Amino acid sequence: xxFDPSILIQYWPLFAQGAWLTIQITAMAFVLGYAVGIVVALxxxxxxxxxxxxxxxxxxxxxxxxxxxxxxxVYYGLPFAGIRLPAFITGTVAxxxxxxxxxxxxxxxxILALPRGQFxxxxxxxxxxxxxxxxxxxxxxxxSLVPPSTxxxxxxxxxxxxxxxxxxxxxxxxxxxxxxxxxAPFEVFAAVTLIYWAITMAVAWLAGLIEARVGQAQRxxxxxxxxxxxxxSFDRRPxx
Amino acid sequence: MSFQFAYLLSVLPTLFTAxxxxxxxxxxxxxxxxxxxxxxxxxxxxxxxxxxxxxAFLISFIRGTPLLIQIFLFYYVLPAIxxxxxxxxxxxxxIALNSSMFITEMMRGGLQTIDPxxxxxxxxxxxxxxxxxxxxxxxxxFRRILPVLINEITIVVKGTALxxxxxxxxxxxxxxxxxxxxxRPFETLAGAALIFLLMNLVVIAAGSLTEARLAVxxx
Numbered sequence: 001x002x003f004d005p006s007i008l009i010q011y012w013p014l015f016a017q018g019a020w021l022t023i024q025i026t027a028m029a030f031v032l033g034y035a036v037g038i039v040v041a042l043x044x045x046x047x048x049x050x051x052x053x054x055x056x057x058x059x060x061x062x063x064x065x066x067x068x069x070x071x072x073x074v075y076y077g078l079p080f081a082g083i084r085l086p087a088f089i090t091g092t093v094a095x096x097x098x099x100x101x102x103x104x105x106x107x108x109x110x111i112l113a114l115p116r117g118q119f120x121x122x123x124x125x126x127x128x129x130x131x132x133x134x135x136x137x138x139x140x141x142x143x144s145l146v147p148p149s150t151x152x153x154x155x156x157x158x159x160x161x162x163x164x165x166x167x168x169x170x171x172x173x174x175x176x177x178x179x180x181x182x183x184a185p186f187e188v189f190a191a192v193t194l195i196y197w198a199i200t201m202a203v204a205w206l207a208g209l210i211e212a213r214v215g216q217a218q219r220x221x222x223x224x225x226x227x228x229x230x231x232x233s234f235d236r237r238p239x240x
Numbered sequence: 241m242s243f244q245f246a247y248l249l250s251v252l253p254t255l256f257t258a259x260x261x262x263x264x265x266x267x268x269x270x271x272x273x274x275x276x277x278x279x280x281x282x283x284x285x286x287x288x289x290x291x292x293x294x295x296a297f298l299i300s301f302i303r304g305t306p307l308l309i310q311i312f313l314f315y316y317v318l319p320a321i322x323x324x325x326x327x328x329x330x331x332x333x334x335i336a337l338n339s340s341m342f343i344t345e346m347m348r349g350g351l352q353t354i355d356p357x358x359x360x361x362x363x364x365x366x367x368x369x370x371x372x373x374x375x376x377x378x379x380x381x382f383r384r385i386l387p388v389l390i391n392e393i394t395i396v397v398k399g400t401a402l403x404x405x406x407x408x409x410x411x412x413x414x415x416x417x418x419x420x421x422x423x424r425p426f427e428t429l430a431g432a433a434l435i436f437l438l439m440n441l442v443v444i445a446a447g448s449l450t451e452a453r454l455a456v457x458x459x
Contacts (some may be wrong), residue, residue, distance in 0.1 A: 159306070186321075
């Protein structure tokens with residue numbers, strides 16, 4: 001089997017359109033998902049049992065079922081409720097919902113990691129709960145949010161490929177169309193894969209820049225003991 | 241059209257039977273992925289430069305591309321190079337490869353939390369390499385990574401739903417077949433969602449139980 005680049009040259013506009021739609025959808029889902037995630041994380045701070053159970057149910061359900069089923073539920077559920085939307089909006093909504101549960105957990109965990117006194121002190125000096133969150137908690141958790149949020153965003157970009165199954169013409173869908181026309185799976189999936197890889201690498205690089213700006217670069221612990229490094233490390237280091 | 245709870249209940253038995261497919265596939269995948277991830281970890285610890293470079297490249301590839309595409313690669317591309325896998329086999333291979341890469345990365349993180357003194361002590365007792373891995377490093381490593389490993393297992397369980405796209409008749413595909421006959425997609429899919437939720441709750445409960453037992457044994 002030989003690699004035939006002419007297929008890619010002939011169909012490149014489809015790949016480009018698909019990639020662009022993937023970028024647009026995931027960017028929108030990031031903004032929407034993060035907004036909902038912040039709201040859910042804030043609601044989770046309300047000291048009330050019922051509220052806590054509801055938040056846990058929201059997060060647990062969205063994380064416990066496969067994204068493809070969340071997508072189909074939204075896809076069939078919205079018309080069921082009398083709302084008819086284009087597939088790509090339905091897909092974006094489903095993706096945002098899915099991501100929001102994870103973002104909420106990330107934010108909640110970051111707040112939880114702060115000393116409890118932070119919030120209470122802010123309240124004591126007369127701030128409202130929201131003011132305390134905005135001026136005291138938020139600036140402190142910003143750094144610890146970046147690495148897990150990046151991870152989740154990469155996951156979300158990858159999950160967006162599932163939108164192809166409700167005919168959203170994103171990258172995977174276009175790949176399947178070209179594959180159907182050309183019967184050249186190797187060339188097609190090589191191209192699709194490389195484009196996804198490029199997108200996720202670009203996002204990871206961008207997140208690296210943000211992380212460098214807000215600080216807290218995660219550094220791996222260096223195992224100095226050469227005996228232990230033989231088992232516990234994968235890196236070859238000069239032994240002194 | 242209103243939501244019919246009775247209809248949801250009526251499709252559950254059929255979906256439960258189909259869920260056995262997901263459970264079986266997930267179990268096979270988890271076993272392969274844990275073994276594969278462990279083997280990769282030991283291989284990486286040998287610090288053979290080019291091997292580690294290849295593995296690092298593979299990890300970056302697997303982490304940077306969608307699981308769905310990886311499944312398509314196994315299903316559509318392998319036959320083109322003469323390796324014709326059944327949908328189930330292609331699915332198992334794709335998810336297991338994906339998961340083993342994530343597991344070896346978890347293990348890399350876990351290794352750094354193991355006390356170097358342990359290895360020194362084991363070496364002082366002149367334990368052979370194999371025994372150090374088997375009796376010193378791996379048991380502690382698995383205990384450390386258990387919480388993330390359980391999370392990974394739930395990801396695998398959810399991943400099996402994607403195999404419906406390559407015609408594996410699992411919960412989701414069964415649900416779609418029922419829905420296309422009854423025109424009640426929402427209830428049927430809600431049933432499928434419920435079953436996945438249940439499967440993952442079982443995984444999480446089993447995980448917590450194992451964690452608690454290990455904690456007790458450690459004293």
